[in-house]
Amino acid sequence: MPATTSRAVIVAAARTAIGTARKGTLANIEAAELAKPVVSATIERSGLAPEDFDDLILAEVMQGGGDIARYVAVDLGLTQLPGMALNRQCASSLTAIAVGAGQIAAGMSRALLAGGTESLSTAPIARKRKPFTTGKEPGDYADPWFSYSHPPTTDAPALDMSITVAHNCAVRFGISRRAQDEWALRSHQRAIKAIDAGSFADEIVPITVPQPDGGMKTFAEDEHPRRDTTMEVLAGLKVLHPRSTGSQ
The missing domain is CATH 3.40.47.10 (Thiolase/Chalcone synthase)
Known part of the structure; x- marks a missing residue:
């Protein structure tokens, strides 16, 4: 090991624009x-x-x-x-x-x-071989599934880990559903304001995406921030965690 350490610095950065999963512009790009x-x-x-x-x-x-x-x-x-x-x-x-x-x-x-x-x-979806089968027959495999991010437990069901963490934090710190919706609305509004001001233009690398009609589209703007969302719309969304009462 060297006697002294080197200082690490970031000299350049870039990203694509962020697409909406499964139905957005990037849905078919690996x-x-x-x-x-x-x-x-x-x-x-x-x-x-x-x-x-x-x-x-x-x-x-x-x-x-x-x-x-x-x-x-x-x-x-x-x-x-x-x-x-x-x-x-x-x-x-x-x-x-x-x-x-x-x-x-x-x-x-x-x-x-x-x-x-x-x-x-x-993302690939796996098919797991059933126990005590050879894997040579179609019925030897379970239904396709995403691999779990963690083992299922009483405290953390087999859901996306971030959903469970968010729920636990809301309960621990007493963060109400309304406070979360207010935060989400503010986040959408700030994101739209930044997009309209061109604040992300320098960091985004435009990419060309094939379209169903054979044409091409240049993708260079985050598409998930919602311009039309409101507190009423957010309040109507279902909670994701099975143990949530809707107040967290």
Whole structure:
């Protein structure tokens, strides 16, 4: 280990616009395809040459097989990058950046690419072999399912982990449903205001997306913030956690 540590700094950043899952503009674009233009743009913005980078650390939660970081690197011609895929659920992308910063601080790397990519819309759905079957017959497999993010327990049913965490926080700190709806409405309003002001334009990498009619669409604006939502609309939404009374 070196006697002194190096200071890690972020010299460039980029992202795609955020799409709505399953029915938005990006619904048919796989995670690796979302990552490639962002990696390329980040390299260009950094002022460094592609060969100056030692690795690509890429987070993905809904993983479907091999090392997505290595896949992206090879597809971009960055074959010198070994690639590291990382998963820490909702904290995955920031963890990738932290791991990269730690490697630089420890003197293990000079320059790294780190971030995350996700496509819930195209995430693979597994089929698990039933016990005591050979897996050779159609009936040997259970219905398709998303892998659980944690074991089912009394306190945390087999739901998305973030839903359970949010519910527990609301109960512990006495956060009312109305307070949450007010926060959500304010968040939508601020996001729309920032979009209209062009506040995200410099960080977003426009991507071209094929359309059903054979045409192409340039996608460069977050599409999920809702311009027409109101407190009344939010109050009418169903709660997600099975033990919620609706007041949290």
